[in-house]
Amino acid sequence: MTGRSYRASAAMGGKVRGIALVARGIVPAALVFNTVNPIMVQGAALAGSTMMSGFEVDITAAIPDGATVELDPTGDPPLLRVVG
Amino acid sequence: MLEGLRATPGDYTLAVQNETGVALCRDPPLRAAEAPALRHFWGDLHGQSEETVGTNSVEDYFAYARDRAFVDIVGHQGNDVQMTDEFWHRLNRPTAAYDQPGRFVAVPGYECSGNTGMGGDRNVFYAHEGRPIRRSSSALFAALRARHHDGTTGNRMLLSVTGHFARPVSVCGDDPAPGPATTHQASTVQMGDIVQPGNESMRLEVEAIGPAPIERIDIFHGPERVRTALAEGPGGGSRIRTLWRGAEYRGRGREVIWRCAITLENGRFSRAKAVNFLNPEHKLQVLEQGRRLACHSVTTGNAAAIDLWLEDEEATEIVIETHLGGGRYKASSIDRSGKTLEFGGLGRQVSLYRLPDALPRRLAVTHTASRAERPRQGGAGRHPAFSASPPVWRPPANLGRPRQLLRRLPRPRRRRLASQRLDTARAGRRQRRQGASRCRIHPLSCRQHGTRQFRPALGDQPARRALGRPAPFELRRMTPTLDAEARDMLAGGQGRARQWAIGHQMQVGAYLGAADLVRIDQAHIMADTESLGQAGVAWLERMAALPEAERRVRVPTMTDPRGTDFSASAKLGQKDWMVALEHRAVAAFEALGVLMTDTCVTYQTIMPPLQGEHVAYGDTGVVIYCNSVLGARSNFEGGPSALAAALTGRTPRHGYHLDAHRRGTLLIELSWTPTALHEWGALGGVVGRLAGDYWQVPVITGLSRTPGSDAMKHFGAAMASFGSVALFHIEGITPEARRLADLFPSGPPPAARIGAAEVRALLGSHLGAGEPIDVVVFSAPQLSLMEMQELAQLLDGKRVKVALLAVTSPQVKLDADRMGLAARIEAAGGTVLAGMCFYQSYARELAEANGWRNLATPSAKLSNIIGGYGYRPVLLSAEACVAAACSGRLA
Numbered sequence: 001m002t003g004r005s006y007r008a009s010a011a012m013g014g015k016v017r018g019i020a021l022v023a024r025g026i027v028p029a030a031l032v033f034n035t036v037n038p039i040m041v042q043g044a045a046l047a048g049s050t051m052m053s054g055f056e057v058d059i060t061a062a063i064p065d066g067a068t069v070e071l072d073p074t075g076d077p078p079l080l081r082v083v084g
Numbered sequence: 085m086l087e088g089l090r091a092t093p094g095d096y097t098l099a100v101q102n103e104t105g106v107a108l109c110r111d112p113p114l115r116a117a118e119a120p121a122l123r124h125f126w127g128d129l130h131g132q133s134e135e136t137v138g139t140n141s142v143e144d145y146f147a148y149a150r151d152r153a154f155v156d157i158v159g160h161q162g163n164d165v166q167m168t169d170e171f172w173h174r175l176n177r178p179t180a181a182y183d184q185p186g187r188f189v190a191v192p193g194y195e196c197s198g199n200t201g202m203g204g205d206r207n208v209f210y211a212h213e214g215r216p217i218r219r220s221s222s223a224l225f226a227a228l229r230a231r232h233h234d235g236t237t238g239n240r241m242l243l244s245v246t247g248h249f250a251r252p253v254s255v256c257g258d259d260p261a262p263g264p265a266t267t268h269q270a271s272t273v274q275m276g277d278i279v280q281p282g283n284e285s286m287r288l289e290v291e292a293i294g295p296a297p298i299e300r301i302d303i304f305h306g307p308e309r310v311r312t313a314l315a316e317g318p319g320g321g322s323r324i325r326t327l328w329r330g331a332e333y334r335g336r337g338r339e340v341i342w343r344c345a346i347t348l349e350n351g352r353f354s355r356a357k358a359v360n361f362l363n364p365e366h367k368l369q370v371l372e373q374g375r376r377l378a379c380h381s382v383t384t385g386n387a388a389a390i391d392l393w394l395e396d397e398e399a400t401e402i403v404i405e406t407h408l409g410g411g412r413y414k415a416s417s418i419d420r421s422g423k424t425l426e427f428g429g430l431g432r433q434v435s436l437y438r439l440p441d442a443l444p445r446r447l448a449v450t451h452t453a454s455r456a457e458r459p460r461q462g463g464a465g466r467h468p469a470f471s472a473s474p475p476v477w478r479p480p481a482n483l484g485r486p487r488q489l490l491r492r493l494p495r496p497r498r499r500r501l502a503s504q505r506l507d508t509a510r511a512g513r514r515q516r517r518q519g520a521s522r523c524r525i526h527p528l529s530c531r532q533h534g535t536r537q538f539r540p541a542l543g544d545q546p547a548r549r550a551l552g553r554p555a556p557f558e559l560r561r562m563t564p565t566l567d568a569e570a571r572d573m574l575a576g577g578q579g580r581a582r583q584w585a586i587g588h589q590m591q592v593g594a595y596l597g598a599a600d601l602v603r604i605d606q607a608h609i610m611a612d613t614e615s616l617g618q619a620g621v622a623w624l625e626r627m628a629a630l631p632e633a634e635r636r637v638r639v640p641t642m643t644d645p646r647g648t649d650f651s652a653s654a655k656l657g658q659k660d661w662m663v664a665l666e667h668r669a670v671a672a673f674e675a676l677g678v679l680m681t682d683t684c685v686t687y688q689t690i691m692p693p694l695q696g697e698h699v700a701y702g703d704t705g706v707v708i709y710c711n712s713v714l715g716a717r718s719n720f721e722g723g724p725s726a727l728a729a730a731l732t733g734r735t736p737r738h739g740y741h742l743d744a745h746r747r748g749t750l751l752i753e754l755s756w757t758p759t760a761l762h763e764w765g766a767l768g769g770v771v772g773r774l775a776g777d778y779w780q781v782p783v784i785t786g787l788s789r790t791p792g793s794d795a796m797k798h799f800g801a802a803m804a805s806f807g808s809v810a811l812f813h814i815e816g817i818t819p820e821a822r823r824l825a826d827l828f829p830s831g832p833p834p835a836a837r838i839g840a841a842e843v844r845a846l847l848g849s850h851l852g853a854g855e856p857i858d859v860v861v862f863s864a865p866q867l868s869l870m871e872m873q874e875l876a877q878l879l880d881g882k883r884v885k886v887a888l889l890a891v892t893s894p895q896v897k898l899d900a901d902r903m904g905l906a907a908r909i910e911a912a913g914g915t916v917l918a919g920m921c922f923y924q925s926y927a928r929e930l931a932e933a934n935g936w937r938n939l940a941t942p943s944a945k946l947s948n949i950i951g952g953y954g955y956r957p958v959l960l961s962a963e964a965c966v967a968a969a970c971s972g973r974l975a
Contacts, residue, residue: 035777037810038720038721038738038778041592041595041596042588042592042721042724045588045592045595046588046722046725051595057339058339058341058382061341061382061384062339066139067137068163068166083163
C-alpha cells in the first residue's frame, strides 16, 4: 500500500461525509487512529480505505511525523510497521 | 544581522524582544574566550530530507542547518532502503559544497535501517565523497571516538566536566581492555577520557550553563548516584513539582503513556503550570479550580511535570493518581529531595519535590572522587531537559572482556557460567515483557484500550481492528451472523442496493466486533447536499434509478435538515446550482421511499423512540438525545450507513446497542445547575471536552432540578459536538440512571467536578464589547415550538438592524405560522427558515455573499462548529442575541 496516510489520536465529530469522500477522491492511503468512532469506520468501509486502530501503544507518539510505514490490514493480527 | 558585534571574555546569552519588551526567543548560552584550548560545537548528525522521509530538498536541509539552526556539524542520514543510487550520488554534491573547513562540517552518510523492534538502525558516516579529506571532519571523528561530548534530550547546555589530579596519571589513547593501548601522562582530564590513576584521588569540576534554569547536578559512580548539588533560588517555597519520567524498555514501543490526576485535599493551589507538555493534543485539564488536575502525557525516557503553587499547605494533602499507581503525601513533608514512586521499567517513576520560585541558569560543583569512583555528570533543567556526560573512565584492574575471561577458566565452570549468562538474558527479556503487561488502566481509558497485552517484541504495532484494501468484501475476522433473509440480501437475491447495503454493514460490523445485525424500527439520514456534493447526489440518483422493488427502504426513514429552505434561498444569497442540487437530492431520496422530514429534532416533532428500541440515526444530536433521554439504542450512523440500515432494516449490533457499552465510564459531579438554554449548551460543551471520545459515557450527578426537553437538546447536542459523545446519563433523571451502582458495577471512579467557573470559561468570547455583529443565528438544533414562542416574545415591539435567522423544522414552522409566531419574528425584521440547518447550508458561501463574519448565537453547538467556516462566533443568551441583533453590536 502506498500513498499518504493520516494518523490521529481519536476520530472526532459526527459527520464523516462518506459519499463525498469516495466521490471526490480525497481518501488518504490509510487512516490510523488510537480510537475510532463508528462514523470513521463507516466512511473508511465505504471508501475502501485501509484503516487501523486499537493499538497497544499511543500510535500518535509511536509514529513520527513524516515516517514511512507499512500496513498489513489482512494479517492476523493486522500489523503496522514503521520502516523509516 | 548584528554588524560589528564584539565581546570580551565571559558568558553571554542573546535574547530578542519586540518593541514592547516582550521576550521572543533566547539563544543557548555563549562563552567568549581568548584562544580557548577547547571549543564547543553543536551538531545534528541524523536528519533526512524529502528524498527519503524528511521534508524539503537536501539542499534546503543543509542550508537550514547552516544558516537557520546555526549548527556547526550536520550529517544526512537517509534510509538506505529508500535511497536510490541516483540520490546517493546526488547527495555527495551538497555535502561537498556545504562543507567548509573551519566553519561548517557537512558529513556524507546514510542510515543503515535495522528494521527491528529493538532498533538496530546504524548511522554510517564517510569522511569522503571521493574528494580530498576534510581536516575538520577528522577532528570530529577523533572527538567522537574520544567521547568528549555530552548527550542531551534536546537542550543545548554548555557543559564542562574536568578531572584534576595532584600528580600526573596515565591517560589511555584507546580502550585498554582488548589489549595494550597508548598512554600519556596528564594532571587534567575531561569527560570520556580513560584514566589509570593508581591510588590518586580525582577532583571533579562540573560547570553547567543552560538555556533554561538548572535544577540540579547529579554525579554518578556507575549507576549509583553519589552526589547531588541542588541549585538555590529565591521564593517562599510554595512551588511543588510533580514529575514523571521513564520508558517501558529499550527500543521502539518504549513510551510510557501516563494518565495522571493530582488532587489537593484540605488546601488549594493558586497557580498550575505544565512543564514539557509538547503535544498540543495533551493539555493540562483543570477538573476543579484550585483543587484537581488531570493530564495525559507520554514519556520515552524524558520527563514531564506539573508545577503547583500552594496557597496554604499547613493541612494540605497531595493525592497522586496514575495508571501505574499513586500515593498521598502531606504537603509539609515535601522538601527539595522529595518523594519518589517507582514503577519499574526503565526508570518509570513519579517524583514530588519542592522548588524555589526561580532558579539560576548556571550551576557548578566540585566533587572529590575516591579512587573507586568513575564520576559521570547529569544535569536537569527546568523544562525538564537533561544532559549527561560520558564517564571519566577507570578500567577494571583485571583487563579482559567476559568471553576472554571465560576462555581462561576450566571447562566445567566455563559451561556453567555461559549457561547462567543465557538464563539471565532470557529472564531479563521475560521480565521486560511482564513489566509492560502489568499496566493498570485509568478509568478514563479502560473503554478505549480494553485489556492491554504485552507489547510486541518487534517494531510491528498490531492493531486489534483493521479494514484493508484490496478486499473490501473479504470478511476475515469476526463476521456478523446473518439470518436467512440477510444472507439472501448478501447473495444479491434482493437486488443490488440491498446487496451493497448489507455488504457495507458486514464490513463495519466486522471491524467493530458486531456478533450479528439487529433489526431497527427507524432510520434517520444526513442528506444535505453540502455534504453529498455533486458526485454524492449522482450516486444517490444511480440507486434511485434501480427497479422499485430493489430501491425502496424497509423501515420508516427520515431526513436530517437540508442545505436550503427553497422559499428563502434567494434571500440568503445561495446560488442556483445549490438549489438545483438540492432538488435532485430530494427527488432521489423520494424515489427511495425516504420521508423528507428535514429535521434534526425528530424526537420533538416526528416520533420519539421508546426505551430499548433499536434505531439507526444519523444526526449526532438526535442520537445522543434518544440514547440518553429516551433510552433508545443507536450509534452514530453516517449518511450511507443510515441508508444501508434503511434498505436492510438492520444495523450491526455493536456499541450502544449493547448493555455492556451503556454503562458509565466517567463520573461528573456538578456544583451548579444551569438555567438558560445557552448555559445548558455550554455545560454540555465542557462535559464533551472532558470526555473527548465516542466511547466515553459521562454520568452526571448534582443537578438541583430536572431539566426540560430543550435544555437536554442543547446539552446533548453540544456534548456530541465538543466530544463526539453519543450517550450520557443523569443520576435520577435519565431512564437508565436510577442508581449509580447500575452504571458503575465495580464502584464509581473519582469524580471530575464542574461548576459555574468552568462553564463561564467556555462562554468567554473572542469578541470584545462594542464589536459589530453581522448576523444572529438561532439554529443547531432547530428551534422547538417553545423556543419559537420565546423568540417571538423577545422580538415583540423591536426592530433588528442586522440579519436574524430563526431556523426550525418544517413541522414546527407550520404550527408557528398557524399560531402567528413566525409572523411576529418576521415583523421585527427576522427571517424564519424551515427544514435547513445553518452550518449545513453552505455557511462559508453565505458569509461571502452577505458579508457576514461576526456571528452571535445561543447555540453552543453552532458556536463550536461555525468557526471552521470562517466566522467569529460568540455564545450568548437568547435575550443578549436579540439585543445584539437590534443594536448591531455586542453589548
